Amino acid sequence: MKCKEVGLAIEQEGLLPLPPAAKAHIAECGACRDMVEDFFAIVHAAHAMPAEVEPPARLWVSLRARLESEGIIRDLAGTPRGSWLQAISAFFRSRAVAAATVGLLILAGAFLEVRQTVNISQTEAPAVVQTGPSNEDIPTVLDPIEADLSNMMPANSMAAPVNDSLRQNLRIVNSFIADCKQRIQEDPQDDLAREYLNSAYQQKAELLAAMMDRGGSVN
Amino acid sequence: MRMRTTMPNWGSGLAAGALLLAAWPPDASAQRLEKHFAVKGRPVVVIENVANGRIEVKAWKNQEVVLTEIQPSNKVGIETEQAGDRIDVIANVLDASAQPSEIEASFQLSVPEQTELRLKTQTGLIYVEQVVGDMELRSVAGDVHLKEVSGYIVVRTTGGSLVCTQCSGKLDFQSISGNAQILQPALNNVTLRTTSGNILFDGDFIRTGIYTMSSGKGNVEVRFSGNDSFDLLAQTTRGSVDNQAEPFLKPDSHGFKHLASKFTKGLFGTVGGGLAKVDLSSFSGTIRIRKRD
Numbered sequence: 001m002k003c004k005e006v007g008l009a010i011e012q013e014g015l016l017p018l019p020p021a022a023k024a025h026i027a028e029c030g031a032c033r034d035m036v037e038d039f040f041a042i043v044h045a046a047h048a049m050p051a052e053v054e055p056p057a058r059l060w061v062s063l064r065a066r067l068e069s070e071g072i073i074r075d076l077a078g079t080p081r082g083s084w085l086q087a088i089s090a091f092f093r094s095r096a097v098a099a100a101t102v103g104l105l106i107l108a109g110a111f112l113e114v115r116q117t118v119n120i121s122q123t124e125a126p127a128v129v130q131t132g133p134s135n136e137d138i139p140t141v142l143d144p145i146e147a148d149l150s151n152m153m154p155a156n157s158m159a160a161p162v163n164d165s166l167r168q169n170l171r172i173v174n175s176f177i178a179d180c181k182q183r184i185q186e187d188p189q190d191d192l193a194r195e196y197l198n199s200a201y202q203q204k205a206e207l208l209a210a211m212m213d214r215g216g217s218v219n
Numbered sequence: 220m221r222m223r224t225t226m227p228n229w230g231s232g233l234a235a236g237a238l239l240l241a242a243w244p245p246d247a248s249a250q251r252l253e254k255h256f257a258v259k260g261r262p263v264v265v266i267e268n269v270a271n272g273r274i275e276v277k278a279w280k281n282q283e284v285v286l287t288e289i290q291p292s293n294k295v296g297i298e299t300e301q302a303g304d305r306i307d308v309i310a311n312v313l314d315a316s317a318q319p320s321e322i323e324a325s326f327q328l329s330v331p332e333q334t335e336l337r338l339k340t341q342t343g344l345i346y347v348e349q350v351v352g353d354m355e356l357r358s359v360a361g362d363v364h365l366k367e368v369s370g371y372i373v374v375r376t377t378g379g380s381l382v383c384t385q386c387s388g389k390l391d392f393q394s395i396s397g398n399a400q401i402l403q404p405a406l407n408n409v410t411l412r413t414t415s416g417n418i419l420f421d422g423d424f425i426r427t428g429i430y431t432m433s434s435g436k437g438n439v440e441v442r443f444s445g446n447d448s449f450d451l452l453a454q455t456t457r458g459s460v461d462n463q464a465e466p467f468l469k470p471d472s473h474g475f476k477h478l479a480s481k482f483t484k485g486l487f488g489t490v491g492g493g494l495a496k497v498d499l500s501s502f503s504g505t506i507r508i509r510k511r512d
Contacts (some may be wrong), residue, residue, distance in 0.1 A: 078468060160339045161319055165360035165378045169395040170453065172415050176435050180502065183456060192483050193456050195434055196502045203395055207377065210359070 006032050015039055058082040138201050145208050146170070166211050173204045256284040258304045261352065263335040264328065266308040270295045272325035273343035273361065278332040278350045285329040292321040311411075335370075380416065396438070406430075413437060414452045417504070421511070422450045426494040433500045440507040441499060448491030454483045457503040462486060464510045 001008070001023040006029075009022045015036070018026070026033045180197035183190055256262075262284055266274055272276050272289075284306055289295050294317040294414065295464040298308045310324040327345065330336075336354040338345055343361045344469060347354065354372040356363050358379040365372065369387040381400040382392060387405035401409065407428040411418050417437040424447045433437050442448070443464070453460050462468065468488030 162359050165342075169377045172396050176414050176502070179436075179457075183502075190456060190483065192454060192500060193502065196456070199412070200414065200435070207395070210377070 003029060003032055010036070010039065013114065014042065014124055048162075077153075142201070142204055142208065145212075161209075166207060166214070170204070173200055173207060176200050179202065235426040245246070248453060249289050250293075252288045252290075252297075254286045254288070254299055255285070256301050256306050258282055258284055258306075258331065260304050261333045261335065262304040262306060263331070263337070264306045264308075264330060265337045266326055266328075266339065268310045268324055268338075268340040270310045270312050270322045270324045270341075271319065271342040272310070272323040272340060273345070274338050274340055274344045275344075275411060276324045276330060276334075276336060276338070278334070279329045280332070281329070282331055284331070284334075287327040287393055289325040289327070290293065291323050293319070294321045295324040298326060299312045327490060336355050373413075380468040399432075421449055423483075425494040428495040430495065430497045432498070434502055434504050437501070438504045439499050439501055440508065440509065441497065442509045442511045443490065444511050446491070447495070449489070449491060449495035449497045450493040451488050451490065451497045451499070451508070453483030453487075453499040453506045453508065454502040455504070455506055456483055458484075458501045459505050460484055460486055461507040464490075467510055468508075 001024070003025075006025055009019050013019060020034070026036055063123045083174045177197065180193050180200060183193040184197060187193070224474075229416045244329075258425045259282070264276075264284060264342065286306070286308065288400050289299070294312065294314040294411045296311045296313045298309045298311070299398055306410075307328065310326075312322050314321075314471045321341070322451045330350060332349065332405075336350065336356070337349065338354070339357040343358075344368060345356050345358055345365075346366075347356070347362060347368050349368065350367045351369045352372075354368070355373045355375075360379055361376070362379045363374050363376060363381045363382045365386055367385045368383075371389045372383075372386065372391070374381050374390070374392045374394075376397045377453055379394065380394050380400070381394070382400045383398070383404065384402045385404070386490045387407075388402070389408040390401070390404075390406050390411070391410045391480040392399050393410075394413045394416055396415045397413055399411045399413060401411070401417045401420045402423060404420075404422040405425065406422075406464040408426070408430070409420070409430045411420075411432045413433075415437055418434050418439045419433050419442075420430070420432060420440070423443040423444055430449075432441070434455065436483070439470040443468070467490050469490075470473075470488065482501070
């Protein structure tokens with residue numbers, strides 16, 4: 001098993017238990033061992049984080065009233081009260097989870113990138129730098145969120161100036177990502193372009209998270 | 220906490236104050252409310268403005284924080300809280316159907332010289348003058364202007380630009396389309412990153428200081444003085460390096476042996492003894508290196 005395959009195995013099968021082939025590789029590869037240790041540290045830290053504070057009940061009441069007044073939801077008579085509360089709650093939770101996932105993915109991507117670069121320089125491996133799985137995977141996470149947001153961002157006049165600015169800057173970041181990707185396709189060894197691409201993905205994730213927050217607070 | 224509705228007393232700096240007040244939106248119907256908070260040590264002031272509007276902070280000699288809220292309508296709710304030396308201000312939009320002009324809340328603050336700040340707004344200027352303390356300033360579309368401030372300064376904007384005049388300490392600026400202008404600084408640690416904005420650093424590099432400036436599509440310009448001492452690394456992927464200070468840049472005589480990637484254009488050099496470290500980079504913008512006259 002190679003370093004890249006260890007990452008894939010963890011991605012597909014999780015950290016516990018580690019596949020035997022991955023274990024064997026990790027026993028011999030210091031970089032991958034450090035990586036796995038760091039993943040365990042991240043998981044441990046995540047478990048230690050306090051649970052999210054539940055939003056107050058009045059928020060759901062006012063939200064329901066607004067959704068009904070705008071015709072987005074209909075009369076819910078006969079529907080168990082818990083069901084729509086849970087649905088809305090799940091809606092917001094899924095967005096929070098999505099934002100966190102994007103952040104973690106980018107973090108892991110940057111981490112793998114650094115690990116691989118260090119590993120290659122230490123072992124004097126061939127000059128071709130392996131591309132971490134992160135850059136290919138990030139769009140699959142970010143693009144659906146972006147598509148959802150374009151439908152979700154409120155069109156009301158109140159939020160217009162700020163939302164316009166966010167959308168405009170999202171276009172700038174998307175354009176820059178396209179430029180960086182094109183450059184990396186031309187010259188896969190261009191580390192500076194790769195750094196810019198990672199940074200642009202990070203910015204895009206933060207921008208989408210900000211847009212989600214606004215969507216949540218305005219709606 | 221005392222409350223009264225009076226005009227703010229700005230104390231010293233009348234000329235600058237008059238200029239600022241002249242620039243204030245002239246809305247006669249705006250409500251002004253002044254709140255006073257007595258503090259003992261170094262206060263921490265947190266303003267989270269979910270609405271639009273500007274925030275101005277100026278230092279004064281009094282051991283008191285004075286907050287003046289300016290609201291054009293009652294569609295923004297402002298809550299304030301004091302817990303010891305921490306003062307929290309939150310401005311929330313009460314009516315989501317309100318027009319943009321109705322959901323503004325602007326703030327003027329007089330604070331002790333040694334104050335920590337955490338300010339957040341959506342649009343509108345953030346202006347801070349003569350405050351010493353760590354500060355975190357966030358804006359979506361508003362600019363951030365800092366004058367004679369000192370501390371660990373963190374600025375995050377989406378499209379807003381930063382102008383930092385005579386600042387000292389550490390500065391960390393990140394933006395997507397905002398520009399950064401650093402004028403006459405005494406900063407010993409600077410990180411400026413923007414995706415499409417321009418960067419201008421016009422001032423001295425402090426010995427042992429570390430300066431990192433990076434723009435994706437914008438230009439990066441550095442103007443240094445003849446007395447400066449720094450190692451310079453400038454690299455760009457698709458842009459160009461305009462070195463107008465060639466006579467002052469010597470080959471790097473110490474430290475790492477830099478190997479330029481064949482995929483980037485760049486230069487390495489040393490000015491003086493190379494005591495500070497300056498890293499400049501761009502993706503497609505121009506990097507310009509100039510010596511001040």
